[in-house]
Amino acid sequence: MKADVIDTLAGIVPGSHLDSVRRARRAVAREQAQKSYDSLFAAGDTGDFGPLERFAVAVFVAGLHGQTAIKDYYAAKLRSAAATDATRATIDAEIAAAATKGPYGAYPKGPLSKEDTQGPIHRVADAHREVLGPRLAAAFEHVHMLVFHPRDAAPPSLQAMLDAGWTTDAVVTLSQLVAFLSFQIRVVAGLRVLAAKS
Amino acid sequence: MTDKTVPQSGHIVPAVFTRDMLDWLPWLEPVAADRMTERQLASLVDAARVKSDYFRLLARDPDVLEARTRTDKDIFYNPDAGLPRAERELAAATTSRLNGCIYCASVHARFAATYSKRVGDVDRLLAEGVGADLDKRWNAIVAASVALTETPISFGPQHIDALRKVGLGDDAIVDVINAASFFNWANRLMLSLGEPTPAAP
Numbered sequence: 001m002k003a004d005v006i007d008t009l010a011g012i013v014p015g016s017h018l019d020s021v022r023r024a025r026r027a028v029a030r031e032q033a034q035k036s037y038d039s040l041f042a043a044g045d046t047g048d049f050g051p052l053e054r055f056a057v058a059v060f061v062a063g064l065h066g067q068t069a070i071k072d073y074y075a076a077k078l079r080s081a082a083a084t085d086a087t088r089a090t091i092d093a094e095i096a097a098a099a100t101k102g103p104y105g106a107y108p109k110g111p112l113s114k115e116d117t118q119g120p121i122h123r124v125a126d127a128h129r130e131v132l133g134p135r136l137a138a139a140f141e142h143v144h145m146l147v148f149h150p151r152d153a154a155p156p157s158l159q160a161m162l163d164a165g166w167t168t169d170a171v172v173t174l175s176q177l178v179a180f181l182s183f184q185i186r187v188v189a190g191l192r193v194l195a196a197k198s
Numbered sequence: 199m200t201d202k203t204v205p206q207s208g209h210i211v212p213a214v215f216t217r218d219m220l221d222w223l224p225w226l227e228p229v230a231a232d233r234m235t236e237r238q239l240a241s242l243v244d245a246a247r248v249k250s251d252y253f254r255l256l257a258r259d260p261d262v263l264e265a266r267t268r269t270d271k272d273i274f275y276n277p278d279a280g281l282p283r284a285e286r287e288l289a290a291a292t293t294s295r296l297n298g299c300i301y302c303a304s305v306h307a308r309f310a311a312t313y314s315k316r317v318g319d320v321d322r323l324l325a326e327g328v329g330a331d332l333d334k335r336w337n338a339i340v341a342a343s344v345a346l347t348e349t350p351i352s353f354g355p356q357h358i359d360a361l362r363k364v365g366l367g368d369d370a371i372v373d374v375i376n377a378a379s380f381f382n383w384a385n386r387l388m389l390s391l392g393e394p395t396p397a398a399p
Contacts, residue, residue, distance in 0.1 A: 017368070025279050025369050028272035029376060032265045039261035066350040102349040103297050110213030115327065146386050148349055151298030153390035155203040155225045168201040168226050172258040175390055176266070183383035189351045190375030194368065197358045 004030065005037050006184060009070055010191040017198050018191060033184065040177050041077070049170040051081040054177060056091060056136055057143055061181045063095035064147045070185055071095075090131040094140060098122045102148030119149055138164035139174060146178045201226075209395040212300050215324035217307045219397035220300070226391060228254035235260075243267045255391060266383070273376045281366065281373035284313035285339055289374050291320065292343040293381035296328050301394035302385050335364040343378035 007030075012018050022030050041054060055078035062071035078088060104119035122144035129137040138161045145152055161171055206223040228251045229238060239248065241260030244267075247253040256263040274286050281289075287310035294303035303324065311320040322330040328344050331337065338360040345353040353375075361371050 018372070021369050021372050026272055026276065026372065026376065028276070029269050032268040032272065035265035036262060036269060039259075039265055043261065064349070103347065105298055107298060108211045108213045112213060112215075142390075146390055150386050150389040155205040158225055158390075159203045162201045162203065166201075169258045171201075171226060172256060172391070173262065175387055176256070176259060176262045179383045179386040180262070180266070182386055183379045186346050186351060186353075186379035186382055187375060190346055190353055190379065191372070193353055193355060194358055194371055194375070197355055198368065 002034075004034050005073075006030070006033055006187055006191070009073060009184075009188040011195060012191060016195075018195050033187070036180050037184070040173070040180055047170060047173070048167060049173050052078070052083055052087075053136060053139070055081050056083065056087065056132075057139060057174065057177060058181060059088075059091050060095060060098075060140055060143060061147060061178055062185060063092070064099055064144065065185050066099065067185055067189065070188060086131050090128045094124065094128055094132075097125065098140075098144050100148055103150065105149035105151040107151065121145070121152075134164045135166060138166070143174075143178050146175070147182070206393060206395075212394050212396060215295060215300055215303050215307070217304060217311060217321070217324070220304050220394040221397045222250075222252050222301055222388065222392050222394055224251045224255050224392040226255055228252075229257050230254075240264070241267075243271075252388070252392065256387070270380060270384070273373070273380050279369050281339075281370040281377070282313070284310055284316075285336075285370075286373055286377040287313060288320075288323075288336060288339055289343040289377035290381045290384075291323060292328055292340045293347045293378045294385055295323060296344055296347050297382070297385040297389070299381075299385040299389050301388050302381065304394070306381075338364045338366075339374055342374050346375065346378040347382055 055074055058074035059071055059078050062074055100120055104117040106116040107113060122141055124132065124137040124140050142157050142161055145157060158171060203225050204227055205225060209223060212220060231248050231254065234248065234257060238257040238260045241257050241264040242248060242253050243264060287306050290306035291303055291310050294306060307320050307324055311317045319332045319336065323332065328340055332340065342353065342357040342361055345351065345357050358371060361374065
């Protein structure tokens with residue numbers, strides 16, 4: 001039987017208390033979260049958004065969350081996807097340069113403007129752009145916004161990805177990948193805290 | 199040929215959090231309803247969703263859409279034990295309020311108000327934000343949802359203690375974790391692939 005990735009990352013072993021809560025009460029959510037993972041990271045047909053790019057984005061997202069064990073999991077997958085040492089080192093450098101605290105961002109002008117909070121708009125360094133290439137560089141800039149300040153999203157950021165060679169289909173998959181990871185990382189972090197208190 | 203976004207213009211932009219019905223306008227071209235493949239139609243799970251631009255856009259990747267939808271439904275609709283539906287919706291509304299998803303907050307504030315009958319408290323969450331003082335139990339659920347939504351995640355043992363103190367068992371705490379985490383998924387899609395506008399009357 002294939003291992004459940006959330007259980008693996010959260011350290012939930014078969015027969016444990018939380019394993020029985022997850023299986024007895026929310027078996028479908030558990031199974032479908034795994035299916036989401038499989039369709040994003042273990043799909044037979046990855047179209048024009050290949051495994052190297054998928055795992056590169058996953059390492060970046062987990063790194064931005066400061067989740068070392070989850071980042072290591074995706075970093076091992078990235079290595080298996082034949083990423084060069086230069087690519088892997090560049091992603092680490094991007095994480096170090098881009099990590100901040102969220103959520104921040106602006107609202108449409110009006111009563112909520114008093115809640116607008118400023119934060120960085122990430123730009124990939126020129127030297128890193130050369131290593132990552134235009135597609136991943138555009139993706140990282142968009143992904144940083146999705147992770148830390150999603151309410152600042154607007155069409156120009158999507159257009160920048162399309163201009164860098166992403167198709168509309170691939171942008172949808174990339175958006176799902178980042179959004180799914182935002183879920184997976186939180187479930188894992190939450191379950192780990194709960195397991196330690198059980 | 200490079201694909202193009204479909205920027206929207208001329209519509210009313212909601213500038214406050216509300217329980218009113220909103221529509222959602224896509225920034226990327228959804229699959230046309232009459233050009234959906236069998237697989238794409240099946241990925242909607244609910245056939246009526248073929249009317250929704252949001253779901254027809256996500257149907258560009260049907261496998262992820264279907265798994266996302268089935269995850270969502272079990273976390274929120276499964277009535278077996280755990281947290282009452284109203285409070286799963288409270289976690290969703292809180293997450294949406296903090297991330298700033300006016301569309302998602304409108305839907306789940308409506309559900310939270312309907313299932314809890316605590317319209318005033320839900321409206322205070324929308325108006326004042328996640329610091330609104332609701333009651334001990336709701337404050338604990340809101341605080342846990344906030345801690346799970348922040349990046350880096352600030353959820354810790356003190357949140358488990360607070361949830362247990364107001365009566366949540368581990369199955370209910372797993373529901374809080376799932377519901378807040380799931381809205382960190384949903385908010386990012388809704389916020390980054392389109393924008394809300396008031397529903398046509």
